Amino acid sequence: MTSAVTAAADDAVLDENDPFRLRLLDGLGTSISERGYRASTVADIVRHARTSKRTFYDRFASKEECFLELLRADLEKLAERIAAAVDPEADWHQQIRQAVEAYVGHIESRPALTLSWIRELPSLGTAARPSQRRGLTLLSSLLIDLSASPGFRRVDLPPLTAPLAVILVGGLRELTALAVEDGRPVREIVEPAVDASIALLGPRH
Numbered sequence: 001m002t003s004a005v006t007a008a009a010d011d012a013v014l015d016e017n018d019p020f021r022l023r024l025l026d027g028l029g030t031s032i033s034e035r036g037y038r039a040s041t042v043a044d045i046v047r048h049a050r051t052s053k054r055t056f057y058d059r060f061a062s063k064e065e066c067f068l069e070l071l072r073a074d075l076e077k078l079a080e081r082i083a084a085a086v087d088p089e090a091d092w093h094q095q096i097r098q099a100v101e102a103y104v105g106h107i108e109s110r111p112a113l114t115l116s117w118i119r120e121l122p123s124l125g126t127a128a129r130p131s132q133r134r135g136l137t138l139l140s141s142l143l144i145d146l147s148a149s150p151g152f153r154r155v156d157l158p159p160l161t162a163p164l165a166v167i168l169v170g171g172l173r174e175l176t177a178l179a180v181e182d183g184r185p186v187r188e189i190v191e192p193a194v195d196a197s198i199a200l201l202g203p204r205h
Contacts, residue, residue, distance in 0.1 A: 021059050023049040025070045028063070029113055037067060037116040038123075064124060068131050071117050075135045078106045079142050088149035095151050096197045097190075099143075103172070104190055111180045118177040140165035147201055160201060168200050 027049030031040035042063055046056050060066040085102035086095050107114045117135070121128045140162060148159040160168070175189045 018059070020049070020051055020055050023051060024056055024059060024066060025073065027051075028066050028070050029074075029110070032116050033110070033112040036112065037120040064127060067116075067121075067124075068128070070113070071121060071131060072134065074110065074113060074117070075138055078103070079138050081106050082142060083146070086146055086149075088146075088151060090151050092149075092152045092155060092157060092201065093198060095146065095149065096201065097194050099146060100190055100193045100197065103193070104186055107176055107180075107186050111186060115177055115180045118173050119181075136166065136169060139169045143168060152201070157201065158204065164200050168197060171196060 024045055027045040027047070028040065030048040031044040035044065040063070042053055042056055045063070045066065046053055049056075056066075060069070082099050082102045086098045088095070090098070121132060140160075143165045144160045144162065147157070152159070172189075172193055175193060176186065179186050179189055
């Protein structure tokens with residue numbers, strides 16, 4: 001993908017007033033669930049969206065650009081779901097469980113899309129790097145913010161540092177990918193994810 005296309009994907013704003021754009025994103029999501037990202041074609045996307053290739057290319061320069069926007073929208077929904085699920089006044093252990101349960105609940109509803117984010121996005125090379133960095137920054141910043149809540153401050157726990165947040169996000173992603181690839185319930189990662197989060201967020205010297 002050219003740098004121009006990458007820039008377009010970076011700058012694109014999901015237009016909720018454009019039903020065709022939303023249908024195309026949903027069409028790609030459905031195709032990924034059926035065939036995976038690599039095997040999906042523009043023809044698959046427009047078939048699921050019940051529209052035409054002309055409509056597709058009026059809105060996206062390529063399948064890759066559509067994919068990048070779909071992933072960005074999904075990651076934003078994931079972050080919103082986690083933030084909404086956590087009670088900042090709750091005990092810090094409970095906040096961690098609330099965050100992990102929200103994460104897993106989101107992944108359970110779209111495991112194939114999550115796997116494509118973790119495994120297939122990097123195959124786009126340099127075109128994917130801004131999206132990868134944006135997603136990592138979004139989720140790690142969310143964890144840092146959540147760890148600065150009153151529930152954490154009451155027990156004198158410092159907020160996560162940026163490096164520790166990156167380690168936590170990266171570990172959760174890999175744990176998720178392994179579960180999906182092995183065909184195991186994603187819910188199996190809840191307890192190890194909670195344990196790892198408590199270990200990283202707990203007392204540090």
